[in-house]
Amino acid sequence: MRRALLVFFWALVACNPYDPNLGEIPFLCGTDPPRCPEGYLAIVLTGTRCECQRNDIAVDPNQYECSDDPQESPTNDSLGTATETGVDGSGTNPQARSFNAAVCPASDIDLYRVTAPTGGSIVQVSLTFDVMRSPPAVELLNSDGATLSTGESTVVGTITIAKSVDGGGTYFVKVSDEMSVNYRVTLNVLRP
Numbered sequence: 001m002r003r004a005l006l007v008f009f010w011a012l013v014a015c016n017p018y019d020p021n022l023g024e025i026p027f028l029c030g031t032d033p034p035r036c037p038e039g040y041l042a043i044v045l046t047g048t049r050c051e052c053q054r055n056d057i058a059v060d061p062n063q064y065e066c067s068d069d070p071q072e073s074p075t076n077d078s079l080g081t082a083t084e085t086g087v088d089g090s091g092t093n094p095q096a097r098s099f100n101a102a103v104c105p106a107s108d109i110d111l112y113r114v115t116a117p118t119g120g121s122i123v124q125v126s127l128t129f130d131v132m133r134s135p136p137a138v139e140l141l142n143s144d145g146a147t148l149s150t151g152e153s154t155v156v157g158t159i160t161i162a163k164s165v166d167g168g169g170t171y172f173v174k175v176s177d178e179m180s181v182n183y184r185v186t187l188n189v190l191r192p
């Protein structure tokens with residue numbers, strides 16, 4: 001029986017059109033479903049660009065898990081306690097970072113800090129969520145907390161922002177909802 005299972009497993013691997021060990025650097029999605037190999041999520045960054053990003057934390061956006069938001073230590077509910085993402089547009093090829101989290105309870109607010117090196121930098125946000133729940137509100141805020149841009153959805157279950165900012169400095173991405181929901185947010189800053 002064990003031998004039969006092993007044969008079955010290797011048959012599955014042999015049939016997988018993708019090499020599952022493709023590393024951490026995002027790559028462009030395929031055009032036909034499945035758009036990304038197993039272990040990677042299709043992250044729609046803009047209306048025309050989709051990247052496959054490794055799903056390092058095993059949270060399926062389609063399985064509702066309200067508790068255990070790893071970004072709440074102790075809280076990211078205010079500008080002063082926002083999750084420090086380390087996303088700052090530095091390096092020769094700035095890489096997006098992803099966070100699995102939850103709006104939980106419904107009154108929860110999640111804030112993420114990013115840094116734009118100069119004016120004209122583009123802040124990119126892509127958020128996927130459990131489509132059985134209410135879509136979260138996603139906003140890009142300036143350092144004072146004023147809203148600069150709100151998320152748009154062109155793909156079911158995905159909300160995106162791509163905003164060119166006027167000046168370098170601190171910006172915040174805010175996620176909230178009228179009901180609790182788990183989500184995955186991917187952030188990047190591209191220099192002009």
Ligand SMILES: [Ca+2]
Pocket residue numbers: 069071072101102103104108109110
């Ligand atoms: Ca939260």
Ligand SMILES: [Ca+2]
Pocket residue numbers: 072075076077108109110111
């Ligand atoms: Ca929070």
